[in-house]
Amino acid sequence: MKMKSLLMICVAALAWPTLASAQDGDAQRGQDTYMRVGCYQCHGTDGQGNDAGPMLTPDTLPAEAIANFIRFSPGRMPVYPEEILSDAEISDIVAFLEAVPPPPDADSIDLLQNLEPDS
């Protein structure tokens, strides 16, 4: 079953000629959609991720990869069919994610230093 799902994603990636690129998307519209359809619940309001879903920013994946995952998620993430989330809306979301400012580096945050990890 796992293999079947992965195969579906690969096939879909090849057969995805119509998806608009992130450059065509609107970041503000994308943020609205991102919040409306509940992406923030598992990925955080800034795409930072949490225990329920991986981080989407920074280093956002290419639009096609994100679209494929949205359409054919094999794991815990619910699948978003086109009736729920259009290709254009996915492009908007990707534009939003790409526009999120990068977070500070962990080494620059005092509260993340000297936590004595080893004993």
Place this chain on the structure above:
Amino acid sequence: MTSSSQSSSHKSDSSVGRRTFLKGAAVAGATGSISTQAAGDTPGKEVHGETPTGAAPPSAVQMSREASSAEELAQAEQVAVGVGPDQAGSFGSDFMVDVMKSLDLEYVFSNPGSSFLGIHESITVYANNEKPEFITCMHEESAAAMCNGYYKAALKPAAMMCHGTVGLQHAAMNIYNAWCDRAPMIAILGNHADAHARLGATTWRHSAQDPAAMVRDFTKWDDQPHSLQAFANSFVRGWKIAMTPPMEPVVIVADAELQLMEVEDRTSLQIPKYTPSEPPQGERGAVREAAQMLVAADNPVIIADRAARTPNGMTLLTELAELLNAPVIDIASRQNIATSHYLNHTRRSGQLIGQADVILGLEVTDFWGQVNFVNRESMISYPRTKDTVKLITIDVNDLYLKSNYQDFQRYAPVDLSISGDAEATLPALIEEVEAATSRSRRRALAEREDGMRKIHRSLYEESRRLAAQGWNSSPVSTGRMCMELYDKIKDEDWALVSVGASERFISTWPHRLWNFDEHYRYLGIGAGGGVGYGLPAAVGAAIANKKLGRFSVNIQCDGDFMYANGALWTAAHHRVPLLTVMHNNRAYARETMLVQGTANRRKRGVDKANIGTVIQDPNIDYAKLAEGMGVWSAGPIEDPDDLGPALAEAVRVVKSGYPALVDVVTQMR
């Protein structure tokens, strides 16, 4: 431990107070239920249906109609439950409290009720509210959760007390949580067993033939003793049963008449000696076989859930892991190994289970779920392990089960199943591992250490990097919230006493980045997943920690909070130092995700997935709510930069001996 002579010394000191407590009965003294001690009568047997004038005694309703003031009404209610005027001397409930004292019971968590007012009065007046102390709770569900939290901090049981009917109905969910958590507690149920002794309609409604039946499916033992001597025997027996692994709640029904009866000859009553049972140890031959498998394994993995019942369990598990240089997956229903230890590899559990050739499960409730994966959509399960893996379990899961509630989880086929308490079995296992390890094998095992240290360091670095994601986000990221909190408490002798039903609700940040180097630093979760555990369990644990000099911290989910927020008042009233940090994501977040996922799979859109799953419109102001119950508070905090100063002030309040709450508006997880 045995005490059979305590009552007389208490009696003389408290007689005035007791009369004050009982003075209300005087108004109806001529007509009420009177405890008689006539020669030849059973001591304390109450006589109803006969009065000096031969008329039937009035019911509570009748008396309440005739009462002209609130005071008289209160007096009438006392008569209705059998309290006579001018009573002095020793009473059944005094003896019951003596029994509790013999076991060093420190606290009885309760909301007052007429079916157990005899014990209530004996605790507060006869025993001067010391050992046990009556802790005023605003809900029986909270009382049960406080027992659960108290046990995990103090490592000894507390008691809760409630009506055997309406009170127990309230308490049932958190008794179930304690059952799933293997947390011993004593539930004392007030009841009016003798129907002839029930005066008012309410008394009838607060009576049952078999009160404990309601929770029998998820308690280990119960009894309804019909004499004081039987009460003593059953209470001590119940304590012993509760404290023998698998540790679980027990129920003792305290009959109202027994509580209220006068005791003529206290010396005729004996409190039996309590001798703890030694926990069951795994069979030595099987332990030897397990040791040989572990020593021979190239990739052994240890999974621990409730393995460390005590700090010694943590020491032993760490010793075993170090002998083998085997990574540990700490499910952490108790803190089993320090997060800072180089063999704590919990963050890569999936990878470890997939690579392992031998897996040892120690007190893992859902072992099958650890070594298998279920696709939520197809419901098809897959093993997460290699085909050749050998599975070993050491636990008490098969030693005591009940059929109805399914918390025993899916049956786990394994290669070697050892019934025995893991902590009690670890010394033998360590001995056998040492015996099975040749010199050359010892060198080979030691060579794993550097690699394990490197991986542990990389897991930590990965968590540190991830915590920085969304650092400046608003709502506040759970990573930022947890690290701002840790910064303020890390120099205290802190204990994270509750995170609610799952630490995953805060993305497990504490276990990723805090240094849980002591057993008491973490007390696990509300094991049954029943909502309304977090805050009262935290209060119960903080009451224990207050005496132990520990700084108690509770990370509190908002939905859980609203079930049992009266526990805040209990914390204020009893001066419980507890820092509560609200994880206020304004939603039942997990359910929001689940409903949304279902709607998506059905291609119906997600626009309505928030109905019934969010806590908005209006947003709840938890700081105001806390303030209204006498608790210092701050918030709601939406700007992460405001969090540090608020937490610093809250820590100062808690260190001065009071509870404090900081409301943080957070990301979903």
